[in-house]
Amino acid sequence: MVQEVWLHIGTPKSGTSSLQKHLAAHRDALAEQGLAYLSPQGRDSANELAVAWNQNRSAQVADLAGAINQAIETRPQPRALISSEMFYGFAPDTMFHLFPAMRGKPLKVLVYLRRQDRYIEAKFLQKSKNGRFRGTIADYIAKFDGSGSDYAAELALWQQEDGVQLIPRILERGKLTGGDVVSDALQQIGLPAPEPGAEPDVNVSPGLHRVQLLQAAFRADIVPPRRLQRALAVHYPQDPADRAPILTRQERRAYLAQFSAGNESLRARYHPEYDSLFDTQDLHDPDVETGIPPFTEAQLLEVTRLLKTMKQLL
Numbered sequence: 524m525v526q527e528v529w530l531h532i533g534t535p536k537s538g539t540s541s542l543q544k545h546l547a548a549h550r551d552a553l554a555e556q557g558l559a560y561l562s563p564q565g566r567d568s569a570n571e572l573a574v575a576w577n578q579n580r581s582a583q584v585a586d587l588a589g590a591i592n593q594a595i596e597t598r599p600q601p602r603a604l605i606s607s608e609m610f611y612g613f614a615p616d617t618m619f620h621l622f623p624a625m626r627g628k629p630l631k632v633l634v635y636l637r638r639q640d641r642y643i644e645a646k647f648l649q650k651s652k653n654g655r656f657r658g659t660i661a662d663y664i665a666k667f668d669g670s671g672s673d674y675a676a677e678l679a680l681w682q683q684e685d686g687v688q689l690i691p692r693i694l695e696r697g698k699l700t701g702g703d704v705v706s707d708a709l710q711q712i713g714l715p716a717p718e719p720g721a722e723p724d725v726n727v728s729p730g731l732h733r734v735q736l737l738q739a740a741f742r743a744d745i746v747p748p749r750r751l752q753r754a755l756a757v758h759y760p761q762d763p764a765d766r767a768p769i770l771t772r773q774e775r776r777a778y779l780a781q782f783s784a785g786n787e788s789l790r791a792r793y794h795p796e797y798d799s800l801f802d803t804q805d806l807h808d809p810d811v812e813t814g815i816p817p818f819t820e821a822q823l824l825e826v827t828r829l830l831k832t833m834k835q836l837l
Contacts, residue, residue: 525559525595525603527629530618530713533608534671536645537635537694538704543568543606545705545717556714559600559604563587565778571661573609576621588621589663602712612671615684633711636789637694638801639672639782640775644768648668651734652752654741658749659817660769660831670776675785691793695802698794729756735818736826743830769817772806779803 532540546560547567553560562569569591575583595603611634619626628747637645645662649654656663663670671677680684681689692699692707699707706716721812729737739768740751770778779786779801790800818826 524599525600525628527602527631528603528622528625528635529604529631529635530610530625531604531708532613533611533634534636534642534674535608536649537608537612537637538573539568539606539608539635542704542708546604546606549717552712554600557600557602558712558714559594559598559603561594561603563590563592563599569605569607570609572621575639576613579610582766585623586592592622592624595622595628604712612677615680615687616705631690632681632687633690633692633708634678635692635694636674636777637761638802638803639669639674640770640778641768643672643778644669646771647769648729648731648734651738652729653749654737654747654796657738657741659723669781673723673785676783676787678789691789693794693797693800697802698797715760731817739823739826740830742827743834745834748820776806779806 529541544567547562547565550560550565563572564587569587572584572591575587591605600758636642641665642659646667647660656666657787658666673800678689678691681687683743686762690711691710694704696702700710701707701716702820708717734750734805737752740746745751786800790797794800
């Protein structure tokens with residue numbers, strides 16, 4: 524019987540896909556170790572449920588959430604884990620509404636925090652590569668108001684919820700037990716780390732220049748951006764060096780400054796062993812530059828014209 528529930532809520536772009544794929548691929552082995560990994564219809568995650576909730580598809584929500592609630596009530600394992608990065612930003616009341624079977628059981632909420640400048644950069648690239656956003660990273664930040672970058676504010680309700688243990692982990696290799704999210708998450712739960720071996724590099728966003736060219740292709744109405752990106756990823760995978768950061772050191776420092784008070788409150792409460800919540804040495808090292816110059820609007824306009832002309836000729 525499930526006696527303790529773990530809820531993994533992301534954040535987005537913090538190794539969630541790698542963790543979810545590992546949990547789904549080893550579901551039976553984890554069950555033998557006492558952990559029931561619960562996801563709708565055997566999927567890698569509970570993302571489908573989160574999407575259904577956000578789109579007010581009540582019948583689908585009832586079906587997907589109902590299966591998980593039944594599993595919490597009937598599975599023989601002492602611990603259960605539910606995972607969706609899309610639960611980040613959901614209020615505790617919403618989660619208990621979805622999963623009433625969690626009430627009365629110890630609930631541990633696991634969340635991975637990536638330094639905010641890197642987090643917002645990754646969110647921008649992810650949305651842009653799929654064609655769901657067009658514009659600069661400054662446009663993205665302005666439109667979505669930081670898109671969940673204020674971790675202290677986003678997690679405040681969980682901190683105040685009785686009977687809930689919030690476990691924020693820092694997405695930096697030296698601060699993760701075992702050096703990666705999969706090993707860290709399993710050991711937080713009390714399970715052994717996986718055997719050494721390369722975890723699949725999943726859901727990797729392309730670099731800025733490729734994203735800009737994808738946006739140009741979208742304006743030229745060549746093919747859907749997601750389809751084009753997937754084909755490029757298969758045939759022309761980018762070297763990590765080509766996925767250089769977008770923001771400059773100055774821009775990063777300015778962005779992080781907005782969240783310094785909240786980050787310090789999280790550090791003091793959950794990680795007093797660290798001098799700061801995140802390592803920022805790279806922002807003060809004069810020998811380490813970040814940021815790459817984007818294509819100009821004039822250059823992208825010319826690329827768009829070229830693509831439109833090619834489409835007409837083909």
